Amino acid sequence: MPVRSLLVSLSNVFTVILSIVLAFYFRHDFSFHTPEVNYLPKVILLAVLVKFIIFLVFRLYEGMWRYVSITDLLKIFFANLIASIILLGIVSFYRSSYFPGFSLNVLLIDFLICFLTMSGKRVVMRIIREYAAKATGVQNLRTLIVGNMENVNSLIYAFSSMSSRRKIIGALCEDVKIGHTIRGVPVLGEPPSAAKCAKKHRASEILLLPPYSTPASIREIMDDLELRETKCALRMVPAYSDIADGHISVSHIKEVEIEDLLGRKPVKLDRTEVNLFVKDKNIMVTGAGGSIGSELCHQIAAYKPAKLVLFEFSEFNLYEINRKLSSEYPQLQLVNFIGDIRSEENISRALSEHRIDIVYHSAAFKHVPLMEENPLMAFGTNVIGTATLADCCEKSGVKRVVLISTDKAVRPTSIMGATKRLAEKVILERPQSSTEFVVVRFGNVLGSSGSVIPLFKQQIRDGGPVTVTTGTVTRYFMSIPEAVDLVLQAGAIGGNREIMVLEMGEQMKIYDMAKRLIELSGLIPGKDIEIKIVGMRPGEKEYEELFSADEKAEKTSSERIYVVKKNGASSLAVDVEKVRILILKNDVEAVKKLVCGYIPDHKLS
Known part of the structure; x- marks a missing residue:
């Protein structure tokens, strides 16, 4: 039993003894x-024994006194009532032999004193807490809960036993009539009236529970114009299990993020293939400290590889990913390797020293406008670096290399996209060897470094404006964990020299995402925060594509992964050495001209 529960139980025992003594004292003038x-000592001993057992059954040692509710007081009442009935029965039955002349009225008075004392302590603690909060200027969040009766009931009970600044002002349920109460909390309406009720009752936040924490339900509430006027925060408990297991805490409650509005249907992935592929293997992740690389490391670590080599150029990024992994997976053998993906010596040493089985190649320059200004660095890292890695992997006997690619490699309009397309060609068009190569291509991931979401959030914090290129630009989006989950699966099931493409759902307008983010911040687009159209930047596309004209998608064993099949003849093979020489000569135009010959469907300016 936890220390706090033990102290509460001891307090209850003291209350039982005190109430019997006082009852006897009052009964006898x-x-x-x-x-x-x-x-009296016999009765006290009997009362302690009976009430201790009954209080345990009613779990009166649980709950925090300063959050006492009507439900808690009813539990105390019925626990004392049942205990007193049992005591009356025992004392009456053995009265002639063990308690001759003992007044049964003592036990009736004891029931009242014990109930009032136990309830009073809790009520006083709650009053003190509420007055203390007012005195210190700490304001409770006026919380409106949206959910079905079962989940609302569970959450209210959970709140009653934990520290929270929330004051639940009402609940919205379809399956409970308006005017009824759930654990003392009034039902104010049905879920569709969330915005109206929030405005009427001055709610600070709306807390969404399953089944109303789905993307469709969230969007429906957000689209209500009355919600924007309230500037009410939207928060959610995303998983029913967080409530059902009875272990909910403040940490389970999260802000509604843009990811929660994507509307992607959940698919239960079969991770058996990944487990067989990764477990007990020596694995290296390049770019291990980046957005995708770090998530790859986290998910790979969960499959218990024999060794995980973190290949990273940034000292700080390497430190951060190592710190997190060491804390979460203390038994995992981690190797920190600061290296340059363009360095044959760096790569060869990492591969040979640690006998690497599988390489996930995530290291790359990915920022489109920056690579337009620094094309030689983009070609050097994304193309030459990939070719160097592939050569070294073949020489070291690596079993499989998984290249992380991008939708920007399809009909590229930017230097970055062109370099990733060449990286795909370098990987796929190599002569056959014992090393297998797989390419995994997907769209944008939410929250990655350099993506629009962190930029929009910072612009909103700064008071605006939020800048978007045009009102019509669209992009594919996926959360980082979901993308990496699928990358691992694609890398495991993909065949040698195949391109695996992740199903990205529908493209989203960047302008609409900016509006949603402003609304999620409790602000009104165009009124509180301006959305400014700044025009397309060099290398940017109006929309993204996952397949080029000579490619078609075929289904795989996974619902969200496709394999690319080429329709036409292969284009000109990449002369890596020629690209390398032109980079050394700093001849940007010659490199671009050469690239145009390798990518017939390019749209480079």
């Missing part, structure tokens, strides 16, 4: 000078 006092 405020005096202990009576023959019946000789039986």
Whole structure:
């Protein structure tokens, strides 16, 4: 039993003893000078034993006094009532032999004193807490809960036993009539009226529970114009299990993020293939400290590889990913390797020293406008670096290399996209060897470094404006964990020299995402925060594509992964050495001209 529960139980025992003594004292005209006092120790012992057991059954040792509710007081009442009935029965039955002349009225008075004392302590603690909060200026969040009766009931009970600044002002349920209460909380309406009720009752936040924490339900509430006027925060408990297991805490409650509005249907992935592929293997992740690389490391670590080599150029990124992995997976053998993906010596040493089985190649320059200004660095890292890695992997006997690619490699309009397309060609068009190569291509991931979401959030924090290129630009989006989950699966099931493409759902307008983010911040687009159209930047596309004209998608064993099949003849093979020489000569135009010959469907300016 936890220390706090033990202290509560001891307090209850003390209350039981005190109430019996006081009941006896009151019954005998405020005096202990009576023959019946000789039986008092026996009655006290019996009362402690019976009430302790009953209180355990009713779990009166749980809950925080300063959050006492009507439900808690009813539990105390019925626990004392049942205990007193049992005591009356025992004392009455054995009265002639063990308690001759002992007044049963003592037990009736004891019931009242014990109930009032136990309830009073809790009520006083709650009053003190509420007055203390007012005195210190701490304001409770006026919370409106949206959910079905079962989940609302579970959450209210959970809140009653944990520290929280939330004051639940009402609940919205379809399956409970308006005017009824759930654990003392009034039902104010049905879920569709969330915005109206929030405005009427001055709610600070709306807390969404399953089944109303789905993307469709969230969007429906957000689209209500009345919600924007309230500037009410939207928060959610995303998983029913968080409520059902009875272990909910403040940490389970999260802000509604843009990811929660994507509307992607959940698919239960079969991770058996990944487990067989990764477990007990020596694995290296390049770019291990980046957005995708770090998530790859986290998910790979969960499959218990024999060794995980973190290949990273940034000292700080390497430190951060190592710190997190060491804390989460203390038994995992981690190797920190600061290296340059363009360095054959760096790569060869990492591969040979640690006998790597599988390489996930995530290291790359990915920022489109920056690579337009620094094309030689983009070609050097994304193309030459990939070719160097592939050569070294073949020489070291690596079993499989998984290249992380991008939708920007399809009909590229930017230097970055062109370099990733060449990286795909370098991987796929190599002569056959014992090393297998797989490419995994997907769209944008939410929250990655350099993506629009962190930029929009910062612009909103700064008071605006939020800048978007045009009102019509669209992009594919996926959360980082979901993308990496699928990358691992694609890398495991993909065939040698195949391109695996992740199903990305529908493209989203960047302008609409900016509006949603402003609304999620409790602000009104165009009123509180301006959305400014700044025009397309060099290398940017109006929309993204996952397949080029000569490619078609075929289904795989996974619902969200496709394999690319080429329709036409292969284009000109990449002369890596020629690209390398032109980079050394700093001849940007010659490199671009060469690239155009390798990518017939390019749209480079």
